[in-house]
Amino acid sequence: MSESIxxxxxxxxxxVHKWFGQFHVLKNINLSVVxxxxxxxxxxxxxxxxxMIRCINRLEEHxxxxxxxxxxxxxxxxxxxxxxxxxxxxxxxxFNLFPHLTxxxxxxxxxxxxxxxxxxxxxxxxxxxxxRVKIPEQADKYPGQLSGGxxxxxxxxxxxxxxxxxxxxxxxxxxxxxxxxSEVLDVMIDLAESGMTMLCVTHEMGFARKVxxxxxxxxxxxxxxxxxxxxxxxxxxxxxxxLFLSQILSH
Amino acid sequence: MRRLSxxxxxxxxxxxxxxxxxxxxxxxVSIGPLGWLxxxxxxSWFNALLTVLALLLLYQVLPPLINWLxxxxxxxxxxxxxxxxxxxxxxxMIHEKYRLILFGRYPYDEQWRPMIGMAMLVGLIGLSxxxxxxxxxxxxxxxxxxxxxxxxxWGGWFGLAFVPNNLWGGLPLTLMLTLIGLAVAFPVxxxxxLGRRSTLPxxxxxxxxxxxxxxxxxxxxxLFMASFMLPLFLPTGVHFDEVLRAQVAIIMFSSAYLAEAxxxxxxxxxxxxxxxxxxxxxxxxxxxxxxxxPQALRISIPSIVNIFIGLFKDTSLVAxxxxxxxxLSMRQAIADIAWRRYFVEGYLFIAVIYFCVCFFMSKYSKxxxxxxxxxxxx
Numbered sequence: 361m362s363e364s365i366x367x368x369x370x371x372x373x374x375x376v377h378k379w380f381g382q383f384h385v386l387k388n389i390n391l392s393v394v395x396x397x398x399x400x401x402x403x404x405x406x407x408x409x410x411x412m413i414r415c416i417n418r419l420e421e422h423x424x425x426x427x428x429x430x431x432x433x434x435x436x437x438x439x440x441x442x443x444x445x446x447x448x449x450x451x452x453x454x455f456n457l458f459p460h461l462t463x464x465x466x467x468x469x470x471x472x473x474x475x476x477x478x479x480x481x482x483x484x485x486x487x488x489x490x491x492r493v494k495i496p497e498q499a500d501k502y503p504g505q506l507s508g509g510x511x512x513x514x515x516x517x518x519x520x521x522x523x524x525x526x527x528x529x530x531x532x533x534x535x536x537x538x539x540x541x542s543e544v545l546d547v548m549i550d551l552a553e554s555g556m557t558m559l560c561v562t563h564e565m566g567f568a569r570k571v572x573x574x575x576x577x578x579x580x581x582x583x584x585x586x587x588x589x590x591x592x593x594x595x596x597x598x599x600x601x602x603l604f605l606s607q608i609l610s611h
Numbered sequence: 612m613r614r615l616s617x618x619x620x621x622x623x624x625x626x627x628x629x630x631x632x633x634x635x636x637x638x639x640v641s642i643g644p645l646g647w648l649x650x651x652x653x654x655s656w657f658n659a660l661l662t663v664l665a666l667l668l669l670y671q672v673l674p675p676l677i678n679w680l681x682x683x684x685x686x687x688x689x690x691x692x693x694x695x696x697x698x699x700x701x702x703x704m705i706h707e708k709y710r711l712i713l714f715g716r717y718p719y720d721e722q723w724r725p726m727i728g729m730a731m732l733v734g735l736i737g738l739s740x741x742x743x744x745x746x747x748x749x750x751x752x753x754x755x756x757x758x759x760x761x762x763x764x765w766g767g768w769f770g771l772a773f774v775p776n777n778l779w780g781g782l783p784l785t786l787m788l789t790l791i792g793l794a795v796a797f798p799v800x801x802x803x804x805l806g807r808r809s810t811l812p813x814x815x816x817x818x819x820x821x822x823x824x825x826x827x828x829x830x831x832x833x834l835f836m837a838s839f840m841l842p843l844f845l846p847t848g849v850h851f852d853e854v855l856r857a858q859v860a861i862i863m864f865s866s867a868y869l870a871e872a873x874x875x876x877x878x879x880x881x882x883x884x885x886x887x888x889x890x891x892x893x894x895x896x897x898x899x900x901x902x903x904x905p906q907a908l909r910i911s912i913p914s915i916v917n918i919f920i921g922l923f924k925d926t927s928l929v930a931x932x933x934x935x936x937x938x939l940s941m942r943q944a945i946a947d948i949a950w951r952r953y954f955v956e957g958y959l960f961i962a963v964i965y966f967c968v969c970f971f972m973s974k975y976s977k978x979x980x981x982x983x984x985x986x987x988x989x
Contacts, residue, residue, distance in 0.1 A: 419886050445889065445890060445892040450890040460906050469891070469901060470892060515887075522892065
């Protein structure tokens with residue numbers, strides 16, 4: 361299955377198209393992410409950025425083109441989908457923690473049931489990651505008892521417990537109160553510095569400047585431009601990018 | 612009636628911490644017993660009027676009722692003649708007939724068997740009510756318990772006299788039809804509910820057709836079909852037990868209703884829960900079992916218990932196909948000429964039994980909801 365397309369890319373999107381009914385939501389997307397690369401994807405709402413990263417772990421199905429994740433192509437083959445999902449972690453805008461399970465159980469569920477890790481080991485691993493996101497003391501609480509920022513950090517720890525090679529972030533700070541954004545970003549920065557391959561849909565331009573290797577700007581279902589942050593912010597190429605940047609950086 | 616001040620505590624005020632010594636205290640009419648009376652019984656002139664009317668009605672109804680129920684009633688063993696003279700209820704009828712009402716036509720000398728069986732089942736139910744015991748061994752215990760139950764009821768082993776199941780009746784039969792009905796229908800209904808939401812068209816269509824067909828007909832007609840039409844299709848000589856037929860009809864009926872209750876819970880689940888589970892690599896069944904069902908079933912507890920309660924009472928419909936459940940065996944008991952005028956007492960007696968069971972179910976569901984609700988607040 362693993363016919364390597366190029367240079368050992370971790371994520372490879374080739375001419376990807378997707379429609380929601382008549383609506384053409386992704387138009388000829390080409391993107392290649394190498395190991396350890398940090399990509400920030402931004403753009404106005406409805407531009408298809410969330411849809412694009414949701415295609416990478418098949419929460420959305422693309423209809424044309426090819427998507428390869430660590431050499432495995434996403435097709436209708438359920439085995440490939442399972443393989444990819446095991447390797448790709450995802451953090452959602454609304455956390456999507458399991459409210460009926462404790463923080464620790466949230467973190468150990470997938471390692472135990474998907475990877476077959478013994479319960480004790482899964483718990484040790486979970487505590488390790490909960491420490492990394494700085495909330496080991498909340499392990500026995502339920503998600504509903506935590507603040508938004510804490511919940512999102514649990515969600516990150518839960519993904520990390522599967523020890524993924526790639527992490528997807530879908531607007532991880534958009535649902536948070538302003539004072540909680542930085543605690544989540546700190547965790548993400550820490551993760552980026554550890555060499556994780558990351559694709560983040562976010563409007564946090566400070567985060568983009570600080571850790572991104574490339575900033576991808578999407579509008580109307582297309583990738584308009586992609587560049588390293590310094591160039592992207594100081595010298596945007598397209599009019600649409602300029603307009604977008606002026607709108608979000610004006611205040 | 613005293614005119615009370617217009618100030619009323621709103622519910623939001625009740626949640627605030629107690630005022631310190633320097634803060635003004637709430638007006639006297641808003642707290643204490645007086646406050647309670649004001650808030651609940653006399654909050655407006657219309658409520659006050661209703662309160663007074665209700666008190667008058669109680670005054671009219673309660674004393675004669677208590678007289679009939681207790682003071683003028685005939686208690687304990689007595690001849691029918693004694694009841695005729697008394698102006699109150701004839702509880703002597705119950706005293707005389709309670710074995711017949713509770714156990715139907717089950718042989719008199721063997722009635723200790725269903726008695727022990729029921730005590731065992733009630734014990735098992737009590738055990739199952741504790742969430743700490745929700746383990747695999749409880750299932751084994753139930754299977755063992757049901758086996759013991761059938762050995763006790765049927766007999767034919769261990770020197771117990773054989774009792775054919777057309778003699779079973781009364782409370783044991785009602786209890787059995789309900790318990791086995793629910794125990795089998797519940798898992799079936801989970802699969803039906805999941806099947807109805809399946810993306811596989813064949814499975815979905817089968818489940819939809821089953822649910823809609825069964826829900827579209829009354830339980831009575833299902834019982835009739837199971838009892839009278841089924842034998843027409845079976846080859847001659849094949850006997851299909853009557854109790855079993857009624858049991859199957861009850862299971863089919865309740866599983867369709869339960870499936871819809873559970874589907875309601877499934878539909879309330881946010882899409883994000885599925886997405887998070889899929890993103891972690893959980894399979895369909897793992898997602899359902901670990902993530903979706905525990906939450907969806909908790910949401911549907913009120914409607915599930917509603918169906919449980921309904922089913923418990925609906926088992927009285929098996930009378931229509933000749934099974935003497937609690938209701939029918941009571942009616943058979945009062946068929947006795949000497950006692951037949953005291954049917955009201957008979958109905959009251961079984962009404963109390965039905966009520967106690969249903970009330971317990973309702974209370975337990977409340978308790979379970981709050982227990983499972985711990986930590987669920989989002």
